[in-house]
Amino acid sequence: MPFYKRKNIKMQYHFNDIEAKWQKYWAENKTFQASNTSDKPKYYVLDMFPYPSGAGLHVGHPLGYIASDIYARYKRHKGFNVLHPQGYDSFGLPAEQYAIQTGQHPAVTTEENIKTYRRQLDQIGFSFDWSREVRTSDPNYYKWTQWIFIQLFESWYNNDSNKAESIETLISKFSAEGNANVNAVCDDNIEPFTAEQWNTFSSIKQQEILLKYRLTYLAETEVNWCPALGTVLANDEIVNGVSERGGHPVIRKKMTQWSMRISAYAERLLQGLDTIDWTESLKESQRNWIGKSVGAQVTFNVIASATKQSHAIEVFTTRPDTIFGVSFMTLAPEHELVSQITTPEQKAEVEAYIEATAKRSERERMADVKTISGAFTGAYAEHPFTKEPIPIWIGDYVLAGYGTGAVMSVPCGDQRDYDFAKHFNIPIPNIFEGVDISEEAFADKDNTIIANSDFLNGLNYKKATKLAIYELEKLGQGEGKTNYRLRDAVFSRQRYWGEPFPVYYVNGMPQMIDKAHLPIRLPEVEKYLPTETGEPPLGRADVWAWCTETNTVVSNDKINNTSVFPLELNTMPGWAGSSWYFFRYMDAHNEETFASEEALKYWESVDLYIGGSEHATGHLLYSRFWVKFMKDRGFVGIEEPFKKLINQGMILGTSAFAYKVLHSFTVKDISDEFNIDELKFVDVFVSKTTKEHFDKGVYDDSLKESLNIIANIYEEKGFKVEANIDKVLMNPIHIKVDYINASDELDIQALKNDKEFGKDYKNAIFIGENGGIIDGENDVYKVGREVEKMSKSKYNVVNPDAICEQYGADSLRLYEMFLGPLEQAKPWNTAGITGVHGFLKKFWKLYVGDNGLNVTDAKPNADNLKTLHKTIKKVEEDIENFSFNTSVSTFMIACNELTAQKCTSKDILEPLLVLLSPYAPHIAEELWSQLGHNESISTAPFPKFDASHLVESSKEYPISFNGKTKFTMELPLDLSKDDIEKAVMAHEKTIAQLQGRAPKKVIIVPGKIVNIVG
């Protein structure tokens, strides 16, 4: 850089130097390290756990981090002891898939990715306390994930106390009184036993029984198996019937898996939603996922025939009030009773139907809701009240997995039953008073009056339901019941890169390894694929057996099943580590426990959690589940982990398109020999305006020109061509957004020099807005733009590194906030960043002039004070409301006003810096230090708002006629209504508006408006 440009280097806003300087300062001085003891009130701000992906960050990722960072910094100014940590959810599929492809150990790639991630985060200037960093793949961390798993295994859910208890309490109940009086959440296939029986059961038998009660249990369950990924998936990992990651098909398969008895917590998870400050939409999706329905379980006895023994069908219904409307029953084709009750005459039909439905994939069944299908079993059930026979059908609209897998079909009150009845000509009795059911079912509970229903006649939904349940209970054929859609969560994954279970097997029964010997470290394997025999990747480990004598992991050869036993081959799912990480940040290096009691007590729960809404039914539900469990067992003191939660909206990309002209030519006189390569198109692109004309059917000069060019090229090569203008096509081609300027003009030279794609455009011809071939500066090429999801394939990804280099982190932070409301999806367009960058330059100039610091001890004037206090008020309100976009505007307005006022007063400019510092911390720190401070601005007190500076003596009243503002009038604020009216009526413009008419009414709201009606 030449000398003359360098001489006042201190005077200019050199954001790169400033930002590097302060990032270094913060790191060296541990500015943001939070203490677990403080006189200040605590505040815990957390970002959702990032997975360190290989692609690094794009500008969409830091949006939430910037918002939470602003809030964290603001809270420090407000005198809080702020915990604002960051870490990595570093186990996961992508690293493993990469390992499978390249053979690289996932730990190695994960480490590299974390480095990139960290560098990118650091350059944005976040106030994270990195001393508390956690990584789920770190053995010192997953040691405690394993420990929590053991605690779940050692617990059962007691419905009487409505909480999880130690399994010991259950064992003592069993040995004292058997299981008759145990009210637990457990498997449904439990046989009753007495204390005597329990005490004589073998150890294995006892373990088998206990497994049915434990909060994490091993059971053969029907799971979602993804063959392509070679693993099972949880319900929330499947989107539209295919895997969320990769979009691979998923099939149902029976496997022995670890499961989490989250269903025990269904009601508490539902109730807890009312106590937390989350968005309604997020709570709603959790409510839907939990899917509570209140109704009754009813027993229908199957009418025994000569050949069949008696059976009973259990159904769940939310409408016991409609029990007299039952005209058939429907079982899921998979229902276990189907084969037993089907009559010989119907056997062939039923079996054919079951086979046909089994063939249909889950996806087909979901997609094809309209087709009605089913089969009659030939069997009849007896109505509990009328004792009439009811035909039993099977149909695939009844799901095996919900309720009891069987329904009492009330066609007059349920549209699906109605459609089924119509289709198979089953009678549709009407049990509703004054309702026409000739066209469709009547499902409106609120307006129901029951008829044709014996003792229920004349009752409404509520009363009839109650009475029906009462009568069923009297018969012993039913009871009130609440059902939840929420299923227990499968916890095993057939993967390598996850937490190993602290579990070994003795005679096939799982045994927990004692806490003292944790962590059980992930073993080495030579390949990250399942074994040839279909076992998970850990099946490849040579050293993966547990020795109960040395309490160590030993070589598999030593397995003797007396002292050395095989270890569990599955690993834990991605959500294991992320379900409790917020506790570890409180005390990240504790080796005695997952976090000390004092730390847990001090930090309690996360006060503000910011992240994406995609975790609604996964992470956010599982975390709540684990926290409730940990509270029950006394490990933590809170019921809900995240008090307030905000979902940041997605940042979309603004894709750029160039329009390639494609032409169909009639090639005349094709000679026998020609080189097909010479026929290769030379790409000709037309500018945006031409494309718009073309879409409207206008063939402008630029299009004609481009066709000429193409024709000429052919002619030069010896072909005669005849262009047919109706066959012209225009293909939009994605262009890397890096080469587009603020006016949507393409930098053709830069595009042609692109390392990756430049060669594709080397010979391309661009025709500009004015219709000529672009050669140098003669014309510009404009691209079309469209908002799409930000993705590599659309060439609209913007990397924050480039933004930081060109405009600085403070500009990036401000611009991300300036784009719009935090929670809304919004498009990114780099062009707009010049606005906030220009603001920062102007802001800098307010403090530093060509000759040094501008700031003086001059007394502020009334205008200066008004600007400052208006800004304090607005910025404070905005931050409290998470309306960060409007604060940025407020800063711009303040800067514009103070510049116009030529304000140099330190009394104004110093507090203004504190206001700005959460948003643009680097420039604030720099100017703060130039003002003579030796301490970081980060804990400077937030300026106090003083309303007295905003008091006005007059108001510019809008004078409106019939609600339409016509002109304004400056009037003193202390004027009475009458005086205002007089003054307004005397105004010449009022007289002109009224043209002699007398107004019907004059509305005056002092300090607001005047409205003249008439």
Place this chain on the structure above:
RNA sequence: GCUCAAGUGGCGGAAUUGGUAGACGCGCUGGAUUCAAAAUCCAGUUCUUCGGAGUGCGGGUUCGAUUCCCGCCUUGAGUACCA
């Protein structure tokens, strides 16, 4: 289908309890400065037939509606035969 959001200039968006619709910024237009460009600064920028009209559409409440109520349309997200 159901649930939840959201529809305002060329674009991102603002208007916090009903009270001057379009703040702030981008882009655009014109001007200053410059040999020139960048940068910077100044002015203008909803539409308009210059009467007005105007916040997705149609009604309503009100002196007054982007804001409240009713009905519809569109877009996005989630969910999907849940008995």
